[in-house]
Amino acid sequence: MPVDTMTDNNSRRNPWRTLGAVSIALCLLLRPSPSTHAAAAQDTVGDAHDADPQGGSPSEIRLGMSADFTAGSRGLGIELFRGATAYLLPVNAAGGVDGRRIVIKPYDDQYDPDLAIRNTIELMDQDNVFALFGYVGTPTMNRTLPLLRMHQDRDFLLLFPFTGADTNRIPPYDRFSFNLRASYEQETSGLVEHFIRIHRSRIAVYYQDDAYGRAGWAGVRNALAKHGLDISGEATYRRGTPFDHSYDGQVAIMQRVAPNAVICAASYAAAAGFVRDMRNRGVKCPIATISFVGSEAMLGLLSAAGKSSNKDYTSRLVSSEVVPSYYDDSFPVVREFREAMDRRPQDLMPPDALLYPDGKTPQREYAPLRYSFISLEGYLDAKLLVMILRQMGHVPQRAGLAAAVMGLGDFDLGMRQTCSFGGSTGRRQASDQIYYTVVKDGRFVSFRESEWEAWAKP
Amino acid sequence: MRIARFYQKTMFGMFALMGLVVASTSALYLYTVDRQLNNDLQKNSRAIARSTADSNIDLIVNRNYSALQSIIDQYVEIPGISYVFVVDAHGVIIAHTFVPGVPDVIATDYRDQRPVYNRAIPGMGRFTEVTAGMLAGEAGSVHVGVDRGYVALQVQMAIGKQVYLLTIVFIVSILVSYGLMYQVSRPLLNLKNYAWHAFSDGDRGEPPPAVELARLLARTDEVGELGRIIRSATCREL
Numbered sequence: 001m002p003v004d005t006m007t008d009n010n011s012r013r014n015p016w017r018t019l020g021a022v023s024i025a026l027c028l029l030l031r032p033s034p035s036t037h038a039a040a041a042q043d044t045v046g047d048a049h050d051a052d053p054q055g056g057s058p059s060e061i062r063l064g065m066s067a068d069f070t071a072g073s074r075g076l077g078i079e080l081f082r083g084a085t086a087y088l089l090p091v092n093a094a095g096g097v098d099g100r101r102i103v104i105k106p107y108d109d110q111y112d113p114d115l116a117i118r119n120t121i122e123l124m125d126q127d128n129v130f131a132l133f134g135y136v137g138t139p140t141m142n143r144t145l146p147l148l149r150m151h152q153d154r155d156f157l158l159l160f161p162f163t164g165a166d167t168n169r170i171p172p173y174d175r176f177s178f179n180l181r182a183s184y185e186q187e188t189s190g191l192v193e194h195f196i197r198i199h200r201s202r203i204a205v206y207y208q209d210d211a212y213g214r215a216g217w218a219g220v221r222n223a224l225a226k227h228g229l230d231i232s233g234e235a236t237y238r239r240g241t242p243f244d245h246s247y248d249g250q251v252a253i254m255q256r257v258a259p260n261a262v263i264c265a266a267s268y269a270a271a272a273g274f275v276r277d278m279r280n281r282g283v284k285c286p287i288a289t290i291s292f293v294g295s296e297a298m299l300g301l302l303s304a305a306g307k308s309s310n311k312d313y314t315s316r317l318v319s320s321e322v323v324p325s326y327y328d329d330s331f332p333v334v335r336e337f338r339e340a341m342d343r344r345p346q347d348l349m350p351p352d353a354l355l356y357p358d359g360k361t362p363q364r365e366y367a368p369l370r371y372s373f374i375s376l377e378g379y380l381d382a383k384l385l386v387m388i389l390r391q392m393g394h395v396p397q398r399a400g401l402a403a404a405v406m407g408l409g410d411f412d413l414g415m416r417q418t419c420s421f422g423g424s425t426g427r428r429q430a431s432d433q434i435y436y437t438v439v440k441d442g443r444f445v446s447f448r449e450s451e452w453e454a455w456a457k458p
Numbered sequence: 459m460r461i462a463r464f465y466q467k468t469m470f471g472m473f474a475l476m477g478l479v480v481a482s483t484s485a486l487y488l489y490t491v492d493r494q495l496n497n498d499l500q501k502n503s504r505a506i507a508r509s510t511a512d513s514n515i516d517l518i519v520n521r522n523y524s525a526l527q528s529i530i531d532q533y534v535e536i537p538g539i540s541y542v543f544v545v546d547a548h549g550v551i552i553a554h555t556f557v558p559g560v561p562d563v564i565a566t567d568y569r570d571q572r573p574v575y576n577r578a579i580p581g582m583g584r585f586t587e588v589t590a591g592m593l594a595g596e597a598g599s600v601h602v603g604v605d606r607g608y609v610a611l612q613v614q615m616a617i618g619k620q621v622y623l624l625t626i627v628f629i630v631s632i633l634v635s636y637g638l639m640y641q642v643s644r645p646l647l648n649l650k651n652y653a654w655h656a657f658s659d660g661d662r663g664e665p666p667p668a669v670e671l672a673r674l675l676a677r678t679d680e681v682g683e684l685g686r687i688i689r690s691a692t693c694r695e696l
Contacts (some may be wrong), residue, residue, distance in 0.1 A: 113528070139528055139531070166522055209531075209555060209556075211527045212524070215523070233559075234560075234638045237558065247558075249558035250558040406610040
C-alpha cells in the first residue's frame, strides 16, 4: 500500500503529541520550586570540646547561660551577665576555684522558648557544661526544664534562673533547679498586702500574655483570695511589644475597671509604655512592677518620654525587687558589688559577636548600666555559685552538685539576712526577702514601710 | 491564519464545553476544600482541646498556671487556631491567649459546656469554638477557637491557584485547538479555492500552489476524493 505523503506529514505534526508536550511543560512550569519547601538550614556546628564528661577541664568549670542578648529584653540578659562577670573576674584572676577558672558560655535565645531549647541542647551535648546558670525568663525556662528531666541521668541542674515563676519551685521540676531569689508569688503577695493595708483593694493586673505574665497573675489572684477578693480587671500584651507601641487598648480596659492599684507582670518596654499611656489618659492610681521588669531600663524609657512630653511618668510607681537597692551602702554586698562593677567595667560585657551578630552599629549598641538590680542579682548568683563550688572539693562532679547546694544550710551573702538551702524542709530557694523601691530624683531608692501610708486611698 | 467556517461552530462549542468544565471543576473544588479544611481544623482543635483537658489536670490541681499557659501558648502558633482558654471548676478563666483582654462576648458566655460554639467577636472575626471538659467537666473546660476567616482565606487561595492553573490551560488549549483546526481545515480551504478557480475558468480566486494541489488530489480521504471529482468534472467540461 502506497504511503500518502500528506498523511505522513500529518503524523509528524500530530496535534496530540503537541498537546502532550505542552501539558508536560505546563506541569513543570507550575511545579512548586524545591526552594519553597526547603527548611532554613540551621548552623549546628558548635565548638567541639575535648572536655571531661563533667562539664569542665583541669583548668576550667564551664557554665551554660541562655538569655536574650539581642532582642527586646536584651537588657536583662546583658546586665545579669555583667553582674556575674563582675564577681567572677577577680575570682578567676586569683586562680579560680581550686585552680579552675569559672567560665560562663552565653547563648542568645531572644527570649524565645524554641531558641532556649536549642541552646540548652547545645550546652548539654556540645559544650558539655557543668551546670546551666542564670537563664532569663519564665517561658524560656518552662520549656527548658523538661530537657533536664529527660536527661536526669546526666545530672544537669539549672542554677539561679532570673525568674520567680513557680514551675521550677514545685514538682515535678523543682529537683532540677535551685533559686536564689524570692518567687513572683512572694513578690505579688507582698504588693497585694501593702495595697490592701492602704485601702487599695481594687487591684487590677497588667501582664505579658505568656507563662511569666500568668505567674504574676496567679500570684496576685492567690494573694487577693486570702482576703476574699478577686482581681478587679486584667489586660494583657504580646511578648516583645515595644515601648513606642500604643497601649490604649489595655488602658481602656483599666479605665473601665477603675482599679485603685495596678500590678504589672511585664517586661520593661511594655511596662513603660503602659505607664506612659495610663498617665497620658489621666489614670493616676499607683502602678507596681515586679523584679523581672528591669527597673532601670523602664526608668530610662519613662524619663526620656517625660522629658520630651514635659510630664512626670515616674510618680506613684513602685517596684518590688528581690535584691536590695544598689544605692543602699548599709548592705555589705552592695558596697562590694559597686566596687566590682567600677573596677573593670569594660571587661564585663558579653562578646560583641554574641550581642551584634549582624555587626555593631551605633543604633544597635547597648549602653551598659553602671549599676542595676539585675546586675546585682547576677553578682549575687555568681557569689553563691562560687560558694557552692568551694564546697565541692578538687574535682567537682555534676552528680554531687545538688548535694553540695543542699549542704550549704544557712549562709549570708551580705544582704543583712540569712539565706538557706536544704534544712528540714529541703529548701531550694535561698532568699524570701522582697525590697520595695520608688523613683526619687531620677533613680530607684528604697521605699520604707511608713512611706506606703502616703499612698493610702482617702 | 483562517479557519474554515465549517469548523468555527465546532470550535465555539469546544470552548463553551471547556468553560463549563472549568466552572464546574472550580465549584466542586471550592466545596471540597472548604469542607475538608473546616473538618480538619475542627478535628485538630478538638484534639487540642481534648489533649489539653486530659493531660494537664495535674497543672490545674497544683495551680501551676504558668506551665499551663506555656502549653496553650504553643497551640496558637498552629495556623487557624486563634485562641485558647482554660476555665477552672469555679468558672474562672485561669489561662488564655487574648490580647489586650478577654473579649466581652466570651467573658459573658463561656460557662456552659456546649461542645461547639459559633462566635462572632467584634474586632476579631468569626470563630468556631470547640470545648472539652476536664474530668467530664468537673475540673473545668478547655476552649479552642478556630478562625473561620482563616479557612475562608485558605479556600480563596486554593481556588485562586486553581483558577490560575485552569486559565493557563484554557489559553493554551485555545491556541492548540486553533492550530489544530487550522491544520484540519486547510485542505478544505484549498479544495474550495481549487473549485472556485476550476469552475470559473480561472476567473475567480487563486488556485492553490501546485505542491499543495498535488497533495490535495493525492489524499485518500473524502477531501481528496472530492478534489479528484472536481478535476474530472472540469476536464470533462473542457
